[in-house]
Amino acid sequence: MLKGNLLLLIILLTIFFQSMAQSVTRKLTDYVNPFIGTAKSRWFFFSSASRPFGMVSLSPDTWALGSWNSGYLYDSTAVRCFSHIHCWEISGVPVMPTTGTVKGHLGFEATKSRFSHKNEIAKPGYHKVVLDNYGITAELTSTNRVGFHRYSFGNIDTANVLFDVGAALGQGKMDSASIQMNNEKELSGYSVMSPTNRRKKPLTVYFVVQFNTPFSKFGGWKKNGSAKQRTLLENVKAVSGKEAGGYVSYYKPKQPVLVKVGISFVSLEQARLNLEAELPHWNFDKVVSESTDEWNAELGKIQVSGGTEKQKVKFYTDLWHTLLGRHIYSDANGKYADNTGVKTVIRQVPLDKKGKPLFNVHNSDSFWGSEWNLNILWSIAYPKVMSDMVSTLVEYYKNGGLIARGPSGGNYTYVMMGDQATPLIAAAYNKGIRSFDVAAAYAGCIKNSMPGGIRDHAGYEVVGYPFVDQYIKMGFVPEGVDGKGWQRGGCAYTLHFSYQDWCMAQFAKGRNKGADYQQYLKRSFNYRNIFDKSTGWMRPKELDGSWMKDFSPTAKGFTAKGFIESNSAIYSYYVPHNMADLIKLMGGNETFADKLQKQFELAAPLKFIVPHGHHAEGWLDYENQPSLHMAHLFNYAQKPWLTQYWVHRIKEECYGDTTPYGGYNGDEDQGQIGSLSVLMAMGLFDVEGGASVNPHYQITSPIFDKIVIQLDERYYPGKSFVIKTINNKPSSIYIQSAKLNGIPLNDFRFQHSTLAKGGVLEIKLGDTPNKNWGIGNTRL
Template sequence: MYILGIFKSAARIFILSCFLISVLSLKGQNNEEKSLVDLVYPQLDTENSRWFFFSSASRPFGMVNLSPDTEVDGAWGSGYRYKNDTVRGLSHIHAWQLSGPSVLPIDLLSTNEKSVFEDASSSFNHEKETIVPGYHKLYLERYGIEVELTSTKRVGFHQYRFKTNNSAILINLSGQLGPSTITNGSLKQVGPRDFEGELTNAPTIRRPKPFKVYFRIVLDRDVEKVSGSTDFGKYLLKIKNGEKEAKMKVALSYTSLENAKFNLDYELPHWNFQKIVEDSRMEWNQLLGRIKVKGGSDQQQRRFYTDLWHALQGRRIINDANGYYPDHTGDSFKVKRLPLSKEGKPLFNHFNSDSFWGAQWTINTLWQLVYPEIAESFVNSLLQYYKDGGMVPRGPAGGNYTYVMTGASSTPFIVGAYQKGIRGFDFNLAYQALKKNHMPGGIMTKAGYEHSTFSGGGLNYYIKEGFVPYPVPEGEFGYHQNGPSLTMEYAYQDWCLAQFAKVLDQSEDYTHFMGRSKNYENVFDSSSGWMRPKNYGGEWLEPYDPYYHGKGFSEANGAQNTWFVPHDLKGLAELMGGNAKAVAKLNGQFEEAKKLGFTSGNSHSQEEHPEYSRIPINYGNQPSIQTAYIFQHLGRPDLTQYWTREVVNTVYQGLTPARGYNGDEDQGLMGSLAVLMKIGLFQMTGGVELNPTYQITGPLFDQIEIELNKDFYKGGKLVIKANNSNDQNVYIKKAQFNGQVVEDFLLSHENLTRGGVLKLEMSPKPPSITDK
């Protein structure tokens, strides 16, 4: 049904011609005639885009993420914003707290050298635009220039078609570019067609140290004149014989000019633009092809592969192809090298990454099941930060800690990898590293973006008193110093670490962290039935409104955050008066949340809106995205099956730039959640317990085939078949895996990864009703 990206040499010309036709005219094609990359809709949610959200001319996890910028002021509301009709530059880095060199081809007949340094932007029209993963084409109306973009992992590749012989390229190495102010930009010509340069990302409130980017630019024709200056930070390259087509490569490195040249020579030694486009398609198709779906509507399939594509977005490689990487964790900047294979290639990649906050319900499950090699590389990268700087990060940028969000959010990710048999890392070192994070002086002691102190996280109170007070008595340090949220988060992460301790025979530690994992009980107010802030003296916050956003709760309200006890839901239910009362309470919250579409508006910026902020369940942000699956743990799998389908059909559906994730898509988290909900697999704990299990719900499609990585799992394929599946038949009447009845709609990771067929008989009524 699909072209999977493995092209036979005899058919290469034919396939390539088919691709060119599909790129130029995607409309009117049947999905069976398309590659999976052609099903992806990159424009999804781009009216609400933030700097690192949109991607086009990029490889999976590539250092280069080349795309047009229509807004450049700040990390939020910047990058490619669909409603803005002006291109301000084509920049190469759209990463967590990082940006990089921006360029723009121009025609000097349409402007002059003086004014172009002040404003070179050009209008463009979406009707003349083509975007698929790995490729972006647009037309600059002001200059009459057709632009095509693609890339390797570390090299951006441009192809321009000019109308006149007055063509030039503006190189912008100054000013605000997304999250960073670009300073100290310089460019040096080292040959008729060759340039090298560097720039600095100035410090931000999130990334406290400056960060250099090195680059090498090569054109396929001579440059006859260079104007501009280092003081100005902008350079104009007048192309010799610039009429018609011109190509340009921009190679990046975060370590040196020499390594930028190495990356260029290693990854892109030729000028065959179409080959790189094809190679990118192959790479994306191979990853997207790990999951193949049948059934559902064309739009549902397109949206599914768009979600899966987002699950592999945002978190970016920072090491060079030869393994050198920037280490900014110490007092001085250092260039270090990753361990190499016998062939001289890095054994894993090192990454720039937003927080793993909420990843326990998203990329933990998806990556560790479908892309275990990616999960293993990330684990090793996190441990490399520990070796260099003494902490496992929760979100590193520029080779350094940002302390984004709260807690020790990497703990569930690493423990989950180990428990699922991903063992290509030093797990004894990993345990010691994670334990350090959970103790005084570790990352749990730091609030969000708390760079120079160790008080904002309130860990000392959590250990001594059993809860983090609100407010923290020492005062404000960093962000998100929300006592109840911190207490619940620490308790869950302690439980995760306890599971690691148990399997590694650290019995004393197991007992200690299991004891701490009960601390969530200390912020539950039985009189109100909600988690509630209380001060150091143990006095509950007065007055208290569980629907008030933010006061004591991180990016949530008390109603949403009360359910953040994934490791002990039965214990939480007991505090609420038993399973039946807890189920009724949560079901009522879902009924209310349905009236607002289960989200706080259609973007993260609307979470504090007077009406939207009071929603009792919010599937637009991480704190309550597990809630539909809680019912099953309290004996009501029917409600889990019902509400998961309601959420999918309301929140994660449609193909429009106006909405998509209806909140905060933090580098693959919400895309991953949408994929998991649509294939009907979920892990409440993040899969950190011994022999972790998956909750089974009704998938969106008739059949789902997951290709298991044979280097990690020996099962070959996992196939999920749902008979009589539609939007009315959302309940599972019967489930069988390889002919055996599935009890309680739970399957172990060990069984799933042995491969086989999960057969689901779907029904319009829950089994208890159908069977009567």
């Protein structure tokens, strides 16, 4: 009996120590599941073999065409290529290994290969997939600006690597392409991307390709005149023209073929410079290891403990998404292509004393709605990223005269509407993130907010319309204005402009610009002019100032008249800068909270979202930007327990899925939904978007036992800010009490300056609401 007990003890101790060893050695990247949400993906949603914000965003394309339902789709059964750029309105350099006869001239459908998830590995910085049609094991990794491939062909007679660089890819076609053989181990070329309805001008991506072993043959293809099929060309050194592409072949390859692809949007010389600067060797496994280390360092800036395995997987996958899109556009030496003018101009980012660029220039989708996600999270844990984004937007002001809105390929896209940069810039400045050209940023924000600025451009509209002039003279933007741009809802414009004016006022106040502060603060109250007391909703007005007839808070389809991808039921709460006044307009705390509560109850059966493309139909829509703050508004009506309840449900039911079929519910918009999910998990938020001259964070119930935020010493005096929970369990979703640095806290908010100094926030949780907590200081 004693021997049996001893044996059992030994077994239990062995299991315990093995578990401890695994927990110690497990990396944060091991929690990231890149496949979450990929069943219905978007071109820039998935890029597995990439670095944080990498210019190269290398991954398999299971469907190669379109902005939506393209790129990597989990339920697809075939890989069509491995392309290097999955970016906002940008794509390029598809590569595909094959065996046997070259069929590259016949297109992706002729050269695709079946694959199985059973033989697939994807994690940050690495992707492995077996191409069943060819028996090829393909592995992908990258540096920032260089894609790195390893192809194991097995025992075959002929192996090929295809470069269909002139084929339509992602958002659109290629105007032309070129590829040439420099020597038996190197190719180079370019692809000229056709303009899109968003990126109005062509954009060229240059590439230099190097192989670890000499290839046996080079050839290519291109389209001749009006011929439907491209012509396969052999015994050539270069191929250029419409739908041009090229290939190399190996006869009986005895070792894996390694391929390095350096890219640049500036020139071939710059593509070579990027390749040589970032990847001078052929050690594939070393690059995978370095990429893993970089990802772990970035993910490690927020460390969590406790919670379930599923919650950790979703948390670090969400955090990965916040550091994935909005890709770097400038080269290793800081050069980039400015396309804001008639001709492309090569610009140089300022250099530090060591000759390194002071910041990276980025491509980016819009910052529409980022006041409730990226602006908050980046300012907490990634202030240098936030600074680089601001510097990018300001570069456009210096080059083209306007701070950018959704920059792509060195050009304006005028995506969405309004002046989305000002909330980001004001939040950065007022949180002490000022390592950008502050004077230029301020001047650009002023210009954007006045007639002739970026606000006068409707969605994707280059010409512009005097929205701001109407807004200033009439106190609102009316309906019925002429123009061809998208997103022209005047009621939504008025609300966005009011918030952006408040952000401008806060920026001015932080810089001691008293006259500007007063001017923009006064304008920030213009939302009052479209609040209809008779209905209790924000209501569009016509050109003559009358209320729009046949009004309803919801409508059918994509967008209700007067609004943008939404309706009045949601936009009526878009006064993030003055919730006290909005609550008063709506009848006070009880009336406001009851109305909001009913909307959440109506939305709950649908998991708080509506199908993408039906945004006007919902009472709530956590699949799209305009309503992402609504659960946090109960705080302002002295009912913080309702905020805690609904945030918990949204986090679990809307964003908690870890399968390919959920988790983001539609339009992730380059990290916006991921970062909101991270903030909900941490129990931090800011309805004002961080732009206040004295920024705060609202507190909700964290889902982890402990959260450690590593503070960036270049911007903040503290080393870390720690959030601890007591009695954290699935049913404990209500805050019972809180202490900030050991002092009892009975407000639902605390100051950013406190976080920046470092410290500890301790939150005691319970199963039932404590209706006395969080209402101690609700004066705003």
